[in-house]
Amino acid sequence: MADSSSSLPSLFEKISYKRYFLRAVDLTMLGLLFSLLLYRILHMSQNDNVWVVAFLCESFFTFIWLLITCIKWTPAEHKPYPDRLDERVHELPSVDMFVTTADPVREPPILVVNTVLSLLAVNYPANKLACYVSDDGCSPFTYFSLKEASNFAKIWVPFCKKYNVRVRAPFRYFLNSLDAKEDSEFSRDWEMTKREYEKLSGKVEDATRDWDADDDFEAFSNTKPNDHSTIVKVVWENKGGVGDEKEVPHFVYVSREKRPNYLHHYKAGAMNFLVRVSGLMTNAPYMLNVDCDMFVNEADVVRQAMCIFLQKSKNSINHCAFVQYPQDFYDSNCEELVVLQSHLSRGFAGIQGSIYSGSGCFQTRRVMYGLSVDDLEENGSPSSVNARSKSGFRYPPDITILTKISDTRISENPGSG
Ligand SMILES: O=c1ccn([C@@H]2O[C@H](COP(=O)(O)OP(=O)(O)O[C@H]3O[C@H](CO)[C@@H](O)[C@H](O)[C@H]3O)[C@@H](O)[C@H]2O)c(=O)[nH]1
Ligand SMILES: [Mn+2]
Known part of the structure; x- marks a missing residue:
């Protein structure tokens, strides 16, 4: 704190x-x-x-x-000072990051892979992060792509942190050619990382034609996108990590149960499910929500959000419920939206706070559970709060069973060591 x-x-x-x-x-x-x-x-x-x-x-x-x-x-703007975090905050809080995908055809898995890689590689201790992907398409190809991405992440995350890469989605980063002319350590690492990324995209693109379905894919047999049981698979577990630069955060694949004739409420349903599953597994006090066709274009994004959340006000309680980032667009002419965001959101920031638009937003778990700041313990975590809040809201029993990821192995990728 x-x-x-x-x-x-x-x-x-x-x-x-x-x-x-x-x-x-x-x-x-x-x-x-x-x-x-x-x-x-x-x-x-x-x-x-x-x-x-x-x-x-x-x-x-x-x-x-x-x-x-x-x-x-x-108009006003909030300017975070992430460099001050290290001297002010002894231990950074955990953050659960959610990505939703629904259809492997409309949202090709390579896009989801890039979104996930940009999140796994952010400047934040890896042992404090967990990335959950919700797949409403219940697609073995998406799961296969994410497993491959977790292997590539072991190269990509240390590369980004070693060379302080700004945009950590490989498909954007490798659009620029290599600057360094001489045969330096960086150029060798760059070439090797690019080769590995190309291998990964090749495997992901070919996945529909040529792949070995081993026992790990058993759960996907006889499933339909709208008719299957819940699948939760730990793609990568950050076992006993200390948060050094070579580590990869926890990475979990989730496909919630769906049955014909039961409304699943699209992204909202997926988000509710992610909140519940992550509550059982990592239970971080902060959550980030992005769509599968987005990526993080600023490596310090989590540290910047923490500057807002962890700054205490005069009465030493922080009332901040969410930190909303604006969206930028790289592949379409959405200038009106960008202009609207930059002008109006500064105006809103000057009056009271930004507009909540969901995606690209950090929120506190306590707000999602409907708790008031009066219900909080000193550390701000909802895990120490009684099951009934002031509003009379009662948690479903599974939400109050709070275990850490290392105690709860729902399903593990055998290759994740
Ligand atoms: O049944 C579904 C349908 C959608 N999604 C996901 O929800 C996100 C947004 O859906 P999309 O169809 O891409 O909607 P957009 O209009 O592009 O998204 C904007 O508008 C949505 C509300 O309509 C917001 O939820 C999004 O955050 C916002 O980016 C995507 O990641 C989807 O994969 C699911 O997980 N399950
Ligand atoms: Mn979209």
């Missing part, structure tokens, strides 16, 4: 922007819009429909413009 001594610098700063000129422009606009509306009202004649319609349209425009202007009035 963060040291609450007020003499130490804060883990993040809220920077407010002074926009005097833009405010003057906005006020002028407001004056002009009101004068126009006043002019329309004063010269309204009952039989002129066009005039009335113009008045209604302009009133609506003024209303929307006013809403947006109010949101943008006091």
